[in-house]
Amino acid sequence: MSAGNCWRNITMESNEIIVETKDLVKTYPGGIKAVQGINLKIMKGQIYGFLGPNGAGKSTTIKMLSTSIKPTSGTATILGYDIVKDSMNVRRVIGVVPQDLTTDEDLKGIENIEMVARFYDIPRKEARSKAEELLSLVDLSEFGNKYVSSYSGGMRKRLELVVGLVHSPQVLFLDEPTLGLDVQTRTKMWDYIRKIRDDLGVTIILTSHYLEEVDSLADLISIIDHGKIIVTGTSDELKSNLKGDIIQVEFSSEEDARKFGEYGNKIDVSYPHPNEARMKVKDADTELPDIMKYLVANEIKPLKLSVHRPSLDQVFLEYTGREIREEESGDVRRSELNMRRLRR
Ligand SMILES: Nc1ncnc2c1ncn2[C@@H]1O[C@H](COP(=O)(O)OP(=O)(O)OP(=O)(O)O)[C@@H](O)[C@H]1O
Ligand SMILES: [Mg+2]
Known part of the structure; x- marks a missing residue:
């Protein structure tokens, strides 16, 4: 499977539907209703943000759309490919940066990208130039030949971000791209995420429970809680409803x-x-x-x-009846755990 270079062919047609779901449901063994009927449309070139507290069903939705788990019922398509029947084609056109770290800290930065390139059968020479291009995109060129174990938490997250782009996907899923990072490093990550959309024309679907993150990044926001989309709109639309x-x-x-x-x-x-x-x-x-x-x-x-x-905090309160920050005790604990992993 050769990825080719899809990026060069992209024209920014914002009325083209890239992701569409119909009544998407996931019930885990034991009857846990993680996702309870999600309907959405995501247009080409958008940054689409799922905002919700811990356990809302964000990762489960991303996992279904990126074909790592199957829905219990309902359907979804990515660029017209069905996520169940056509999962091979879906995987070819998407990149995924999961919530948990995936890069190998015993390898150098560039080796991590090249290793993933091998999964996609990208020829060695092409893989090297792609890796250099991607490292430069996130200002890691001079660290490409350093072991990931020596990276700071922010550098490692930047590497994670571009590993998902090695096969030039048209859609990128980012599950909690800045979890565990301090505020300054987080805002820098936002710049890189914007750059990926603006320079490469990649449609981005991200999850976050940081209000400021979706407020700053997402063109369209869906507030998700207990496995359901409560409301969808631009940040301004959601705020003006207040x-x-x-x-x-x-x-x-x-x-x-x-x-x-x-x-x-x-x-x-x-x-x-x-x-x-x-x-x-x-x-x-x-x-x-x-x-x-x-x-x-x-x-x-x-x-x-x-x-x-009005802030997005108030929007969240209005629609869910509680503050997203109430959920933070678990989040902070997990962020700390994640930071320990990032530092290791
Ligand atoms: N593999 C699994 N088996 C059983 N239950 C699961 C599994 N994965 C997630 N869940 C449950 O499904 C619900 C939704 O979880 P999910 O990870 O999708 O939420 P999330 O919005 O990504 O939360 P977080 O902010 O903590 O990442 C939660 O109740 C969770 O405990
Ligand atoms: Mg999650």
Whole structure:
């Protein structure tokens, strides 16, 4: 099976469906309903993000789509290939970076890529130039001949990212691409992920339980919980469904805060501290000039004023009834375990 170079043929047609699922279900032995009927369409060139807490069914969905496990029922196609009946063709056009690390730390970076290239029957010379190209893509060129055991956690994750690209796939699955990395290293990884989409035209499907990650990266987000997609939309669409911005103002007295709270055109108001008011309005940009006039007319001087737009945290809370951060104890524990693996 020769991969060829699919990348060169890519035209960015965003209306072309790359992944489509119909009522996809996975029930594990023991009756664990990990995925309970997922329907979605992913278009060419998109970065599509599954956002959900631990155990939501993200990895199970990725594993089914990438043909490593079979669905219990339902169907899915990748570039028109059925994930069960046509799994060989699916594997040819997809790359997968699983949640667990797969690179061999007893090999050098370049050897890891070449080893995977051999699985795809890529000729040795082609494999070497592909490995060099991929290492350069994630700024690892000068570390290609170093053993992976000497890599930092971030470097190893970067290597993992490009190992999945060795056969020039058109679709890349990234299961928790930044789990266990610190915030700075994580944001650098986002740049590499964007580069893979922008420079290589690869459609990317990623899972994450980091709100900031899907907010920053994904063109389309599906919030997944208990094996079901709760809502799908762009980050802005999801946030705008919450209807309203928060204007938070601090005053020198309780009386001023209360007077401010009497402003008419608001959705509601609360007082986190006696001298401080949190006012929800439909749109802060259009409301602020009138609010300023109201303050002047009533001779109220604010000490501090800030505007907060809805965050994805609030979206998650709204749709699932709980905060994604409530789940973090398990996540942090697992991240630490993962970091130990990354450091080993
Ligand atoms: N091989 C398996 N056998 C039985 N149950 C499983 C198996 N793999 C996952 N599960 C269960 O299926 C549910 C969904 O798990 P999955 O790994 O898909 O979630 P996830 O969203 O990827 O979570 P995480 O954020 O922890 O990676 C969980 O209840 C999990 O315990
Ligand atoms: Mg998972």
